[in-house]
Amino acid sequence: MKRSKHMSGWSPATWRWMVAAVVLMWASGVLLYLWPAESVMEMRDWQVHLRHASVVLHGVLTWLLCVLCGRGLWPHLRVMWQRREQRAHWIWGVLSFVGLSFVAGAGVLLLYGSPSLHDTVSAAHWWVGVALPLLMLAHVWRRFIPTRA
Known part of the structure; x- marks a missing residue:
C-alpha cells in the first residue's frame, strides 16, 4: 500500500475547491x-436573472462546502x-x-427558521460571512510566505 504525504488533513485538490467555493459563496452573497428579495419588482430582467442565479449558486455551493468540510476540515482538525x-x-x-x-448555523436558520428571526439572523449572517474570508486568510497566511532555506 502506498503511503500518502502527510499534509495536515488537506489535499491540494480539496484546498483549491474549498477556496473556490468560499470565494464564489462570498461573491454570490454580496x-x-x-439586490435583496424585496427589490425584485424594481429590478431589470437581467438583474432578476442574475440574482436568481446567485441564489441557486449560493445554495449549491453550500452543499459543496459541506462535502468539502467533511473531506478536508475534520481530518485537518483531528491532526x-x-x-498548540x-x-x-x-x-x-x-x-x-x-x-x-x-x-x-445562521444560514440554516435563514432557510428553515421563523420569519420573525429573519432580519436579525440575516444581518448577522451577512457581517460574519463578509468577514469570514479575511479570518480564514489570517489563519493560513503563512502558507503564502516563502520559506527561507
Whole structure:
C-alpha cells in the first residue's frame, strides 16, 4: 500500500475547491445583499436573472462546502488540534472554525427558521460571512510566505 504525504488533513485538490467555493459563496452573497428579495419588482430582467442565479449558486455551493468540510476540515482538525505550540496560528484556526460554524448555523436558520428571526439572523449572517474570508486568510497566511532555506 502506498503511503500518502502527510499534509495536515488537506489535499491540494480539496484546498483549491474549498477556496473556490468560499470565494464564489462570498461573491454570490454580496450580490444577494446588494439586490435583496424585496427589490425584485424594481429590478431589470437581467438583474432578476442574475440574482436568481446567485441564489441557486449560493445554495449549491453550500452543499459543496459541506462535502468539502467533511473531506478536508475534520481530518485537518483531528491532526492539528494537538499542535498548540503556534498559539496565534491555532487561535486563528479556532476563530475560523467558530465563524464558519456561525455562518452555517445562521444560514440554516435563514432557510428553515421563523420569519420573525429573519432580519436579525440575516444581518448577522451577512457581517460574519463578509468577514469570514479575511479570518480564514489570517489563519493560513503563512502558507503564502516563502520559506527561507
